[in-house]
Amino acid sequence: MIGGLGEVVSSHVVPDEPEILQELMISLSDMEKVDLILTTGGTGLSPRDSTPEATLAVIEREVPGLAEAMRMESLKKTNRAMLTRAVAGVRRSTLIINLPGSVKAVRECLGVIMPVLPHGLEILSGRASDCGENNSEQN
Numbered sequence: 001m002i003g004g005l006g007e008v009v010s011s012h013v014v015p016d017e018p019e020i021l022q023e024l025m026i027s028l029s030d031m032e033k034v035d036l037i038l039t040t041g042g043t044g045l046s047p048r049d050s051t052p053e054a055t056l057a058v059i060e061r062e063v064p065g066l067a068e069a070m071r072m073e074s075l076k077k078t079n080r081a082m083l084t085r086a087v088a089g090v091r092r093s094t095l096i097i098n099l100p101g102s103v104k105a106v107r108e109c110l111g112v113i114m115p116v117l118p119h120g121l122e123i124l125s126g127r128a129s130d131c132g133e134n135n136s137e138q139n
Contacts, residue, residue, distance in 0.1 A: 041101030059089030
């Protein structure tokens with residue numbers, strides 16, 4: 001599903017420890033200079049769910065529309081979607097997005113945001129040339 005965005009350069013399974021999550025996101029963004037970080041899980045209300053806090057600690061700007069769009073679409077399937085605390089934001093030129101923990105929910109959320117991710121990544125990389133143009137896929 002994300003293959004159209006580019007190459008997966010790294011995959012990690014880490015514990016729900018804010019410091020570990022922050023260090024990894026900082027390293028991927030600042031040292032490895034990846035374009036996109038997708039986290040999965042850790043966005044609920046459990047005491048150990050700390051992915052949004054770790055993300056907020058490292059991003060410089062939020063991109064609330066991505067998390068809002070995922071929530072809105074997920075609410076069509078389950079009212080429990082309003083319990084997610086997922087966030088999205090930018091650190092330097094890296095877009096960081098929190099996704100849910102279940103494979104089904106990840107697939108659904110990616111389906112919502114995938115149409116805009118290529119353009120967002122182009123903007124962050126400085127390659128976008130049509131930011132002011134009307135896009136026929138816009139609603």
